[in-house]
Amino acid sequence: MRTLLSFFFSLICLMSAQVAASPENLILPKCQQEEVVETPITFFLSKEVKDDYSPYVREGMIQSWINRANQILKNSCVPMHRTLHQIVEVDELNLPEFESINVVHSMLEYYDPESIKEMTRKPNHYYGVIFSSKRSEALPPEHCGMTNNRVFPQFFTLDMACDKDTLEHELGHLAWAQHDIDTFSAQTEMTLDEVIETTPSHLKQFFKFYAFGYQCAGKGTIMSYADEVLPVYSSPEISYRGIPCGNKKFANNALRLREYVRHLRARLAVHSESVISHSEEKPPVTQ
Structure with missing residues (x-):
């Protein structure tokens, strides 16, 4: 049985043969x-x-x-x-x-x-x-x-x-966005509950049940394994040919990315404060 490495250690993305789907009707x-x-x-x-x-x-x-x-x-x-x-x-x-x-x-x-x-x-x-x-x-x-x-x-x-x-x-x-749920399940060979149980405690906060890719009208979102890919993250607010390109419960990678952006902002603020503090601690240069 494969280990959870398949979950954390993502081996590739999209095949070089993939083509982008037409943005028409997106x-x-x-x-x-x-x-x-x-x-x-x-x-x-x-x-x-x-x-x-x-x-x-x-x-x-x-x-x-x-x-x-x-x-x-x-x-x-x-x-x-x-x-x-x-x-x-x-x-x-x-x-x-x-x-x-x-x-x-x-x-x-x-x-x-x-x-x-x-x-x-x-x-x-x-x-x-x-x-x-x-x-x-x-x-x-x-x-x-x-x-x-x-x-x-x-x-x-x-x-x-x-x-x-x-x-x-x-x-x-x-940013902890996952493949489409079918690909994810095939790679991990685990249920979502089993994935959570075997995830180290300090990483559990990053894994979200809604952070999966999706396919809509035969096209994949960016995290999906699909022959043709639309230039979007999965989201129920996006549709292609009238079909939603996501689901609030398990396919909203756009939300996951927005949350990650806020996480980055917070970390950058801490980083900036640390740099300023370190700079102020340095003794003045005398000549």
Whole structure:
């Protein structure tokens, strides 16, 4: 029987063969005005990405991921904005084949510990390693991205060749948004009650019964496993061809993301106060 690792350790998102569904007939809600939280993202490129893609191509692809992520957030009334912080080439990250996220993060920490330390101080700063399976036959095409929010709440990995929805899908996992409930059940092989019972006590607050993806009129929301995906998080306030794209009881990832934004705001406020306090404690410089 699979362990709960399948729940916390999300292996990929969307297959590279997926296509975005047409936004025609997609009805979106009117959003309430709320302070927007910016989430800068740093991308670390493996040697394979550098060898397989020109700077122009890889920068264009990364920007398209961010643009898509912001479209999904805006459509879903999530007051969050993704920004590109920087792209860093790390030749020491040789990732010709799929590796566990723990291994990848350990490699990154070894070669750039100061950057990791600085980014993890800021709860709104995400960072990820981008690899390339372009020349590898060992990597299954569905292994497009990976997170482990139990251990690395700001870290992800992605395959450069994967669908542009993959970035926001993985960032959704870091906000504790889950796959559609059928996929989730198949991966964990547990009931929701069993999942809660086996979840460490300090993480129970993050797991919500309504935080699942959904399919509407044959199309999936961003956290769903589906052949065609709409640029939205699941929400009963969104509909496609007259069919609701969510359910208040078990499929409202848009709400989960909005709650996560408020969580980030609170943590950022504490972080800012800590920085100010630390600065005031320093003795004045005399000359």
